[in-house]
Structure formats: structure tokens, C-alpha cells
Amino acid sequence: MFIADDGYVDHSDPAIVKTAGELFSGLTTDTEKARAAFEYVRDEISHSIDVNANVVTAKASDVLRYRTGICHSKANLLAALLRSDGIPAGFCFQRLILTDDPIRYCVHCFNAVFAGGRWIKLDARGNKKGVNAQFSLDEPMLAFPPRKELGEYVWNGIFARPHSDTMKMLEKAGSIRYVIENLPDNVNETPDITE
Secondary structure, three states: OOOOOOOOOOOOOHHHHHHHHHHHOOOOOHHHHHHHHHHHHHHHOEEHHHHOOOOOOOOHHHHHHHOEEOHHHHHHHHHHHHHOOOOOEEEEEEEEEEEEOOEEEEEEEEEEEEEOOEEEEEOOOOOEOOEOOEOOOOOOEOOOOOOHHHOOEEOOOEEOOOOHHHHHHHHHOOOHHHHHHHOOOOOOOOOOEOO
């Protein structure tokens, strides 16, 4: 289930397979490969909102092709790169404040990767001023540490598939403005692994 190829994590796409092969060349452990894929997606694929991209992506192969995506899309690409090499990868979701006035929440996405005999959490959203997500085998170093006092939190569990409401919204979106205005704020799915 965490290595499946589906409509959004299309890890058998030739460009995904080729990129994974290049990234993982000479690497021997799943942990090394997870770090290489994470750093590639975090640093080489722009966050669509940060750069006001003129294309909206959802599917991993499109994120790779256009080199941009929101957190959910970038998580699809990270999962696809790893799954193409047989490394289990899933999704985790976080409730974050999207706007301060008025307060509006959204669902943020990051990955869980099975490497080194355990699940590690990786947030390849992309760093910028005030955002410093890092590769960590211990405590997750997320782009946005949850501020409990503001009602932010991480939903329990690891999900095998991307967030369906966000994927549907991205499929409809014709612009980044539409994405910002229509980001879902709730997760209704049941996790495939509870923690």
C-alpha cells in the first residue's frame, strides 16, 4: 500500500524512474536515498505559492516536469521518487493557519518514509525566510512546527494516499490564486497506520 503507483504518485512514469536512478546512483541505504530525494524535492522544486507559479500541479510527474507544486504536490513527488525504488512512503497532514485576519486554516502535507527500520517524517515544502525544514532521523524538523496555542496540530497517523479533497481542488484549479482561496481545512480520511 505504501509503495503503490496511483494517479498522483505515478512512480512508474519514465521521468520519475530516471530522476530517481540519477539521485540514488551510488547510494546503498534507504536512509541515504530518502535524504537525497528529500533534499532534491525541497531545494530543486519550487513551492508554487512562493513563486506565484503560472501552472498548478498535483501529479508527481507533472511536479517534476514543471518543477513546481504546493506542499501536497511536492509530497507526491517525494513519495513517487522513493516508491520507484521500493521504499515505502506515505503522507501526514497538519492543520495550519493560512491567514491571520480573519483566521483561516488549511491542511498542510508532509511525508512519512520508512527508512532505517522505522518511519521518519520529512517536510519537503521548501525553505525560505522563517521556514527551515531539515532531514532528521529523530524528531521531525517540519517547515511549520505546530503552534498549539493557535489551534495548529498534526493529524494522527500515516496515510497511504494523498489528501483526496486537496487533489480534487488542484484538478479544478486554473490558478495559484484559486488554490490559495480553496485549500481544504480538514482531513476526513482514516489513517492507514495509527501512531
